[in-house]
Amino acid sequence: MSIEQQLRKFLAPEYVFGPDARRMVGQYAKNLGAHKVFVVSDPGVVAAGWTADVTASLDDVLLPWTLFTAVSSNPRAEEVMAGAAAYAAEQCNLIVAVGGGSPIDCAKGVGIVSSNGGHILDYEGIDRVPLPMPPLICIPTTGGTSADVSQFAIFSNPQKKNKIAIVSKSVVPDLALIDPQPLTTMDAYLSACTGLDALTHAIEAFVSNAHSPMTDLHALESVRLLSRYLLLSLQAPDDVGLRSQVMMGSLQAGLAFSNAILGANHALANSLGGFLDLAHGECNATLIDHVIAFNYDSTPERFDAISMAMGLNLNGLSSRERKEKLLQHVRFMKNQAGIANVLSTLGVSSADVAGLALNAHHDPCLLTNPRSANVRDLEVLYEESL
Numbered sequence: 001m002s003i004e005q006q007l008r009k010f011l012a013p014e015y016v017f018g019p020d021a022r023r024m025v026g027q028y029a030k031n032l033g034a035h036k037v038f039v040v041s042d043p044g045v046v047a048a049g050w051t052a053d054v055t056a057s058l059d060d061v062l063l064p065w066t067l068f069t070a071v072s073s074n075p076r077a078e079e080v081m082a083g084a085a086a087y088a089a090e091q092c093n094l095i096v097a098v099g100g101g102s103p104i105d106c107a108k109g110v111g112i113v114s115s116n117g118g119h120i121l122d123y124e125g126i127d128r129v130p131l132p133m134p135p136l137i138c139i140p141t142t143g144g145t146s147a148d149v150s151q152f153a154i155f156s157n158p159q160k161k162n163k164i165a166i167v168s169k170s171v172v173p174d175l176a177l178i179d180p181q182p183l184t185t186m187d188a189y190l191s192a193c194t195g196l197d198a199l200t201h202a203i204e205a206f207v208s209n210a211h212s213p214m215t216d217l218h219a220l221e222s223v224r225l226l227s228r229y230l231l232l233s234l235q236a237p238d239d240v241g242l243r244s245q246v247m248m249g250s251l252q253a254g255l256a257f258s259n260a261i262l263g264a265n266h267a268l269a270n271s272l273g274g275f276l277d278l279a280h281g282e283c284n285a286t287l288i289d290h291v292i293a294f295n296y297d298s299t300p301e302r303f304d305a306i307s308m309a310m311g312l313n314l315n316g317l318s319s320r321e322r323k324e325k326l327l328q329h330v331r332f333m334k335n336q337a338g339i340a341n342v343l344s345t346l347g348v349s350s351a352d353v354a355g356l357a358l359n360a361h362h363d364p365c366l367l368t369n370p371r372s373a374n375v376r377d378l379e380v381l382y383e384e385s386l
């Protein structure tokens with residue numbers, strides 16, 4: 001049966017896209033019935049001044065707020081539980097997240113526990129959050145994770161040294177205020193890692209075995225935007241026009257992957273992030289060409305469509321040459337973006353590979369990878385990336 005004949009649904013939150021969108025939070029919070037706002041951010045975003053813009057907007061409409069910033073770069077289960085306790089103690093009734101994927105995921109976790117009780121780890125898996133969260137407004141400050149539009153939330157469990165995924169329409173925010181201006185204070189390396197994470201979202205969503213005509217539209221447009229503008233934006237970090245194109249590429253990737261899910265790249269990266277507390281975007285960027293090489297032959301025509309969206313000319317090339325051309329281009333992008341890493345430079349050793357592969361094999365992202373991968377396949381992918 002063709003994809004067009006299969007059941008598919010598409011879920012997206014309301015969003016406002018454009019410069020100064022972050023300053024609209026006060027009025028929207030009021031419209032959603034807020035009487036006290038729980039603002040989740042992190043120290044870096046606070047230092048850059050973006051959180052203050054958001055709280056000033058709450059002040060403008062006389063909404064009281066409290067700020068929670070005890071969030072690590074891979075948000076931990078106990079940080080979510082501390083946030084939920086603070087949310088209850090402060091008697092808030094609406095959550096605003098300002099930051100990259102970590103504060104946004106932490107905010108989602110606080111919302112889940114606040115409405116449903118129990119422990120955040122109780123909700124691991126797909127569609128296991130019974131009650132809706134309090135209203136959640138997200139203001140992303142990186143052009144990458146798309147947690148502001150997705151039905152995913154990822155948490156680290158340091159006791160087990162792994163990550164858990166919560167996938168539920170209950171964690172889709174009520175509103176995303178997507179403003180390209182905060183991207184201008186990301187350093188070049190964070191911009192590169194988050195931008196390549198977004199490109200990974202678009203590629204994995206496009207070749208996912210749960211893709212649909214609607215997710216394809218967004219995924220291919222994302223590939224086009226990110227391959228055209230990411231490197232340019234790294235050379236002109238203050239150019240809000242270029243940052244807007246990257247932010248739009250990230251948004252479109254988010255709309256695609258939230259509905260088509262991801263693949264082996266994210267399964268491998270999530271395992272690395274949980275086991276060694278490595279940065280999510282950096283892991284995905286390091287692995288991307290290896291996973292494309294593994295998956296290409298399972299769906300060559302879809303990878304060729306990705307190449308064409310990148311502007312590559314495939315005329316007259318054999319399948320093997322087309323694969324090589326795509327890999328060369330992705331490696332060129334990584335190189336130009338300054339991602340010279342292999343996993344060993346991130347602190348991964350060959351002794352870690354077996355445990356990492358076992359955890360990756362349990363990751364729900366693997367279910368939609370176009371090529372089935374057993375534990376040994378995943379070990380080989382890690383070994384090739386060392």
Ligand SMILES: [Fe+2]
Pocket residue numbers: 145197198201266280284
């Ligand atoms: Fe990602």
